[in-house]
Amino acid sequence: MSLITHLVKLQEIDTAIMEIEELQGDLPSRVEELTSTMSRLETAITTGEARLTEIEVEIRKMQTLEQERKDKIAKLQDQLYLVKTNREYDALMAEIDHLKGQLDEEEMRELELSEEKDQVSEKLETDKTENEEMSQQLGTQKKELESRIAETEEEHTELVGKREQLAGNIDNPNLALYDRVRGAREGIAVVPVANHACGGCHSRIPSQLEAVIRGAERMTQCNTCRRILYWEEADDQS
Ligand SMILES: [Zn+2]
Structure with a gap:
């Protein structure tokens, strides 16, 4: 095999390796994305549940206070029938009014808490559903990833072995050149001439140079x- 044939083969193998690595590289990042969304949801769920407990405790506290207030008001109202002077009557009424005012505030607070409880519960339910769906999705994707990696691992190992063997047939300066161009050109160092132009950047190839490439007289860039650059025999490029 000539140098250019070796380089073309090396490029084929490297492209295949790149494709496999891309395939293997895409899924883990998707799984990672899902995992971080899930952990955000889990934090939201924990926070929501803690708040819900707090609200329930506060509501019970309010209800106890309200009951105490109501009992006291009823007691004072009973006393109204027993008072003998206007002054005593006015004093009792003032206290009753004061207690009623406090009761109003407590009932208002209880209402606010109930509303918050509804909101938190609703959000919690949505988060839980989403979390469940996500963990199912994640499970499927993980399985998919594992099976894809298993499928491609063997092929990958085989290709890497072939590459080593082939690279051993190419002298070091040319191999270094190939690697350098590949590094600078998104993994593609060897391209065919197509329609009198470079198959990589589509720059026009002068006809004299094309003849050199066609004759495979020397390596041409x-x-x-x-x-x-190389000449693809199968193509009709007259
Ligand atoms: Zn080019």
């Missing part, structure tokens, strides 16, 4: 992107 694109003047614009520095990719290594």
